Amino acid sequence: MTSDITITPHSPGIADVPGFHCAGVACDVRCNDDSRLDLALVYSKTPCTAAGVFTTNDIKAAPVVLDQELLAGGGDFHGIVINSGNANACTGTQGMADARAMLEKAEAVCGAPEKSFFVCSTGRIGRVLPMENVLRGIDEAATVLDDSAAQSKAAAEAILTSDTRSKTVTAQFDWEGETITVAGMAKGAGMIEPNMATMLAFIATDAKVSHALLSASLKSANTTSFNAITVDGDMSTNDTVLFLANGESGVEITSQNAELAELFIEAVKAVCKDLALKIAGDGERITKLVQVIVEGAKDVSSAEKVARAIGNSLLVKTSWYGSDPNWGRLLDAAGYARVGIIEEKIDLAYVPGIPMSGAFEGSVPALTQGQPQDDNLSQWKEIVSEKEFTIHLNLNLGSEKFTLYSTDLSEGYVDFNKSE
Amino acid sequence: MTSDITITPHSPGIADVPGFHCAGVACDVRCNDDSRLDLALVYSKTPCTAAGVFTTNDIKAAPVVLDQELLAGGGDFHGIVINSGNANACTGTQGMADARAMLEKAEAVCGAPEKSFFVCSTGRIGRVLPMENVLRGIDEAATVLDDSAAQSKAAAEAILTSDTRSKTVTAQFDWEGETITVAGMAKGAGMIEPNMATMLAFIATDAKVSHALLSASLKSANTTSFNAITVDGDMSTNDTVLFLANGESGVEITSQNAELAELFIEAVKAVCKDLALKIAGDGERITKLVQVIVEGAKDVSSAEKVARAIGNSLLVKTSWYGSDPNWGRLLDAAGYARVGIIEEKIDLAYVPGIPMSGAFEGSVPALTQGQPQDDNLSQWKEIVSEKEFTIHLNLNLGSEKFTLYSTDLSEGYVDFNKSE
Incomplete structure (x- = not known):
């Protein structure tokens, strides 16, 4: 009854998953380059269950603190807003306020309920975000948000910092006539050491999965992928992997159906491992x-x-x-x-x-x-x-x-x- | 009754201590350079108490294993034989036999009793020592061994590997009309991280000190000196600090005389800290x-x-x-x-x-x-x-x-x- 998993290593990424929309725009987060894509939006109209793994650094960036709160609060989720170019780390109370403002803005432009978005930042530590630019970027992202390969690729590019190329992958398998998709995008490429790395990864699936099972499958995959790479041994303040499941395939993964659950976890592991190796392979100025x-x-x-x-x-x-x-x-x-x-x-x-x-x-x-x-x-x-x-x-x-x-x-x- | 400690940062080194003789010769340990000083001998005719601290790496070079045995065996000591250019590490049973042969040869040429010498090696890991060269070197060292500044400096140079300069220091203080000297030499400069570093240091004194007190003073000084430096975070297989006390000053350090003991420990700490900072400051290609x-x-x-x-x-x-x-x-x-x-x-x-x-x-x-x-x-x-x-x-x-x-x-x- 099972079928093989098909892996597409350089896929468009997240928007390969039915029901997920993406956007990638340029809003000059770095305050010195208004042409570089630096803000991404990921959105599913269908509510999602969510799982996440985060840096274990004592010093956590504001968005990490906020996402951990949101995840612990439970409830349904609809999306993620991400900026590159500024880590919003070591930015005190202003940083927390800015992270909140980012997700509220993202919720508003998507018409999503409160506390249904996550927020991620990556880049230089210790600088306050240029919020005018960021909020303008979220407005703009909402206008281009769609399920096209182009916007999915733009999102994958917008999250990059010192990476030399974007990192995406899509895994698919069939189950009783339905296709289940797991797709992801990630960024490296410095401060890369487990638990985790300056490393963001976003994974989406149209399987229907409980919070608990989604979390277990992510943690299991994380151990042999993102937590098994090192470039420079520096663990970052911002490392985050988020996993959203909107259930649009109609196929429910439960631990009762062991064969299906195993296949699903295998697909999640394949996606995580592919992205992790892409991160290590694109480490700053590495040659091997x-x-x-x-x-x-x-x-x-x-x-x-x-x-x-x-x-x-x-x-x-x-x-x-x-x-x-x-x-x-x-x-x-x-x-x-x-x-x-x-x-x-x-x-x-x-x-x-x-x-x-x-x-x-x-x-x-x-x-x-x-x-x-x-x-x-x-x-x-x-x-x-x-x-x-x-x-x-x-x-x-x-x-x-x-x-x-x-x-x-x-x-x-x-x-x-x-x-x- | 106490007096200040005088520190001479670039002294001749070990031979500043009355009763200690040194030699530094070239015997082509590297098998590609017969002009480079690469074998050192340190000798005191008067028997010495000894203390040592060693790498805590699971993989220990043959001489480290041997020195730990010798130190545990107790007894009087007379000297140290050291080669640079080859670490005699990961060399199996041949390596142990070679380390033993080195110290037996050193004991023989100095007319010292069995098990009264220590042996140290530093350099490339995983290569068997060219024993013919090494034994010839020890013979030659015996012919030039003396208490001159020139041979003391030659010994300090012979222990170097990637160091750019030799590292010596002498501390002296007076006690009831007698001068007590503590002097040392060391080498860095890669694989430098505590517990310890590819780092050898040799310290000598003419104070009379029990094994136990000598060991306590070395361990105390080690914590804030050799174990408080890092160049590249790589702990070596060979790290060794050895401390010999021949008692020729006639002044005995005991814990009963707290003031004198404190002064002595202060001098040991000053010597260790000076050598440790010289090692860090001469780290491979550092600029700061x-x-x-x-x-x-x-x-x-x-x-x-x-x-x-x-x-x-x-x-x-x-x-x-x-x-x-x-x-x-x-x-x-x-x-x-x-x-x-x-x-x-x-x-x-x-x-x-x-x-x-x-x-x-x-x-x-x-x-x-x-x-x-x-x-x-x-x-x-x-x-x-x-x-x-x-x-x-x-x-x-x-x-x-x-x-x-x-x-x-x-x-x-x-x-x-x-x-x-």
């Missing part, structure tokens, strides 16, 4: 995307700590940039995760590309039971010279694993970030 | 040294976590490199330390230079009770443009503090580390 698989750990948390120590080590990242398979630095980083790894048990291999399943074709050992396999040096070098490769580390201490997606660190990153 | 003072924390551990989050944030470090007082990134990093800071309570100021005491002359507020003081922007910029400055963060949540010494991150660092 690296999959770090740590397995054979006593528990998942140990595996994750080792993977993050490796994926966030400046010395490891710079060696990747230089296409240098410096496994010594890698092992050093694994060791300072301090989860009790044992040198004599470690198997380490370099694998070409980013294989998603267990078959590691072309895998070349670097360490076998802690013993260097230096004869393979030229083969490691070849693998590490490619744009995408995998580090496969087996601690041989247990049966748990964690996979992290990391990047190299280039001189370009430093140059790019040395001023705003 | 930054003191990060976090106070008003509920406990020291919270203060330390916040300081380290700031001092290790790539976005903060690159903004310093660009002389950009981007306090938003700073606050973001403080927030992801996740110790429960509260935005509305935070005071943040930029202070010129690295003031060591509580008077923060020229301090310019950036945030007062969480409110941005943007009018001061041009003054912050001026401070952050200098080579040395201080970040003064008050969380206003308690009375504990931690001070970290960090650096900026330059394109040069990436370029330097992209290959070995």
Whole structure:
């Protein structure tokens, strides 16, 4: 009765989901560029259930505080208003007032009830929003809001900051003659580290899903996607993933129907993973995307700590940039995760590309039971010279694993970030 | 009865301490440069008590494992043999055998008893030592070993890797007509993060001190010096600080004589802090040294976590490199330390230079009770443009503090580390 999931990696995005309308406009949030798209509106006339995951930073941007309140309040939701160019973080009481004003304005122009919109901001921290521009932008967005591919793409572009390209994906599957769609858009690309990253992602579906099940499916997908990428190890004040379900397909996902629920969660995971890899792959001035698989750990948390120590080590990242398979630095980083790894048990291999399943074709050992396999040096070098490769580390201490997606660190990153 | 401590920041180093002899020779440990000093010997004919602190990395280099064994075994010590250019880490059983062979050779050439020497290595991880060269080097070192300033300086140079200059300091104070000397040498300069750093430091004194008190004074000094610096957040496999006391001054330090003990510890702290700041200040391709003072924390551990989050944030470090007082990134990093800071309570100021005491002359507020003081922007910029400055963060949540010494991150660092 189930069918395969079709993934369209560079789809128009959110408006692929029946009932969702989008808009992307330019309203000069940065106060220095009135031609750049910087405000997006997402709207469903049909009321939606909603789920969200947010930064765990102690310092939370005003819109994050507000969205968490709104989500906790429950009720039906109709949309999201997003600006790029200014994070509305560390902006005190004025920031909270501005975030509220943004969502009230969005509700008003869409004719939606109170407390039915979410609000997100991303950009420079510590500056008050130019509210005149922002409110004018929301007015304008309302005039172009529609379900066209063009406006869906404009919305995906309007949320970008230092990203070099927009990030969208659509997953679809059939169930008893009906098509269910899950689509999303996201932005990176600096301050990228889990829990979460300066990273916004918006996902929509026309499945009918309870708040609770929507939340569970998002959290499950989040663990292996947005929370499994790192560019620079900097967790942002604004990270937000929001998920809206308007039920227009007429198909209801319940835990009673396990087969359908599983298929739905699989589609959500595929969307989240696609967007997360797009974010890592578009990290600021990166040249390589690296999959770090740590397995054979006593528990998942140990595996994750080792993977993050490796994926966030400046010395490891710079060696990747230089296409240098410096496994010594890698092992050093694994060791300072301090989860009790044992040198004599470690198997380490370099694998070409980013294989998603267990078959590691072309895998070349670097360490076998802690013993260097230096004869393979030229083969490691070849693998590490490619744009995408995998580090496969087996601690041989247990049966748990964690996979992290990391990047190299280039001189370009430093140059790019040395001023705003 | 006490007298002031005299600090000589660029002294000859270890041989300033009566009874200590040094040697620095070239024996081509790197197998590509036979003119570079790369092996050092430190020797005291008078038996010494000893103390040490070591990396807490799960992956420990062979000499670290061996030194920890020796120290635990107790007994008298006579010296240290050190090579640069090869870390003897991740080298398996061969590495352990080589480390043992190095210290046995050093003991033999000095006519010292078994298990009375320590051994240290620093350099590339994962390569077996060229033992023929190393043993020849130890032979040669024995022929030049003396208490001259020249050999003391040669030893300080022989332990360097990517350092641009040698690091030595001597502290002296008088007690009842006798002069007590504490002197040290150290090397940085990459993989620098506490607990400890790829960092070796050797300290010697002619005070008479029990193993226990020597160890306590080293640990106390270590907390505010070597464990309070970060360049790149990478903790090494080889970090070692060793402290030898030969008692030749005839002055015994005991906890019964509190005044003398305090003076001694103060001298040890001064030596350690001087060497630690020299290491941070000579971090790979850094352009700025930054003191990060976090106070008003509920406990020291919270203060330390916040300081380290700031001092290790790539976005903060690159903004310093660009002389950009981007306090938003700073606050973001403080927030992801996740110790429960509260935005509305935070005071943040930029202070010129690295003031060591509580008077923060020229301090310019950036945030007062969480409110941005943007009018001061041009003054912050001026401070952050200098080579040395201080970040003064008050969380206003308690009375504990931690001070970290960090650096900026330059394109040069990436370029330097992209290959070995």
